[in-house]
Amino acid sequence: MKDSGRVTVVGAGLAGSEAAWRLAAAGARVRLYEMRPQKLTPAHTTGEFAELVCSNSLGAYGETSAKGLLQAELRAGGSLIMEAAEAARLPAGGALAVDRRIFSSYVTGRLENHPAIEVVRREVESLPEERPLVLATGPLTADALADDLRRRLGEEFLSFYDAAAPVVLGETIDMSVCYRAGRYGQDADYINCPLSEEEYRRLHRAIAAARRHTPHDWEKLEFFEGCMPIEELARRGYQTPLYGPLKPMGLSDPRSGERPFAVVQLRQEDREGRMWSLVGFQTGLKWGDQREIIHLIPGLEQAEVVRYGVMHRNTYLNAPRVLGRPLELEKLPGVFVAGVLAGVEGYLESAATGWLAGLQAAYAAAGRPERPLPPPQSMMGGLARFLKNANPSGFQPMNANWGLVPAPAARLRKRERRLRMFRDGLAAFEKWLQNPS
Structure with missing residues (x-):
């Protein structure tokens, strides 16, 4: 693609760095804003681009890993983040781990020395008027810019607190134990896991004894009655969850006509019904403990967890409500979003949405029609479609997982099955790359 004009990118985390790189590769001139080091977030300590704040791992790699498929797609697309990961790679078994300092220094150097990229080190306090524009300001978007965005989009579209419940893969739910029903004969939109009194007692005991996540000082967690973590409900008393998310009233098992002692409900997370979240189970427990608790629930003994619950400060958009065309804000044409702000979770996912937002912004700058999304078999395509088509009620950021892409028809x-999904997804993505129309 020839010179596409200038595009503004705000934020030089993983998403913004990848967006700027993708734009420059597509022939655009880029102005990249980053407020650090003049103004640090409560979590960052340097002015380097793509600084890794939490883990130094970009997830498991290999042909049976969902994140491995996303890594392979990014490599095929010329990703700067994957290039830096290879340059900074550390031994870590089956994980792609990096030396944080080498990784962020590599990304910073590549962007600062690119002739098509102008780096501006200052805070952006309101939405720039230039279009196209890529917003990739991350989970700790500065207050002034977040307030401006909220005014433009509406209060209900921007969240500042992430209270997410675990999500399991639908095909791993045992429907010989669970049943479809809605309370008091309403539409059977929920999957219900029935518990006897002894099963509930065992579950309550495990929740109360589980290890809790200890928040960083910068997270400053506060509990709200509307999104109380399940461990806090359990701490308040044996009966408390029974009057909350586990109440069985109106949920008699249609096969027996009996009402269980307690019920854990699952709500559909995606249009295809491949992923289901545990209603009322927002939690900050350690992930290993979450897995053990989920496997104590009847019907979920073999459930595969595709996203664990989290409780932390987070600034993100309700993507299915605000997105029009791929990663573009419907109310603000020409403004593309990427990273955690766009509704994804994780380093790779941020980079992938940055790559895709950069590509879409390059097309917009060149006056070309939008680029069709990557195919649904690809992890990037599945993730992008989830952001557009997810259930907007209680929307929570999503990470790469096998529930985002269709499973093969063959048993x-x-x-x-994972190997087939990996190879089909990568082949479809590579074919899409070769066809720019």
Whole structure:
């Protein structure tokens, strides 16, 4: 693609860095704003681009990993983040781990020395008027810019507190135990996991004894009655969850006509019904403990967890409500969003949405029609479609997982199924890359 004009990118985390790189590769001139080091967030300590704040791992790699598929797609697309990861890679078994300092220094150097990229080190306090524009300001978007965005989009579209429940893969729910029903005969939109009194007692005991996440000082967690973590409900008393998310009233098992002692409900997370979240189970427990608790729930003994619950400060958009065309804000044409702000969770996912937002912004700058999304078999395509089509009620950021892409029709063992999904997804993505129309 020839010179596409100038595009503004705000934020030089993983998403913004990838967006700027993708734009420059597409022939655009880029103005990249980053407020650090003049103004640090409560979590960052340097002025380097793509600073890794939490883990130094970009997830598991290999042909049976959902994140491995996303890594492979990014490599195929010329990703700067994957280039830096290879340059800074550390031994870490089956994970792609990096030396944080080398990683962020590599990204910073590549962007600062690119002839098509102008780096501006200052805070952006209100939405720039230039279009196209890529917003990639991350989970700790500065207050002034977040307030401006909220005014433009509406209060209900921007969240500042992430209270998410675990999500399980639908195909791993045992429907010989669970049943479809809505309370008091309403539409059977929920999957219900029935518990006897002894099963509930065992579950309550496990929740009360589980290890809790200890928040960083900068997270400053506060509990709100409307999104109380399940461990806090359990701490308040044995009966408390029974009058909250586990109440069985109106949920008699249609097969027996009996009402269970307690019920854990699952709500559909995506249009295809491949992923289901545990209603009222927002939690900040350690992930290993979450997995053990989920496997105590009847019907979920073999459930595969595709996203664990989290409780932390987070600035993100209700993507299915605000997105029009791929990663573009419907109310603000020409403004593309990427990273955690766009409704994804994780380093790779931020980079992937940055790559895709950069590509879409490059097309807009060149006056070309939008680029069709990557195919649904690809992890990037599945993630982008989730952001547009997810259930907007209680929307929570999503990470790469096998529930985002269709499973093969053939009955295969788990490993063979994952291998087929990886190879089909990567082949479809590479074919899409070669066809720019």
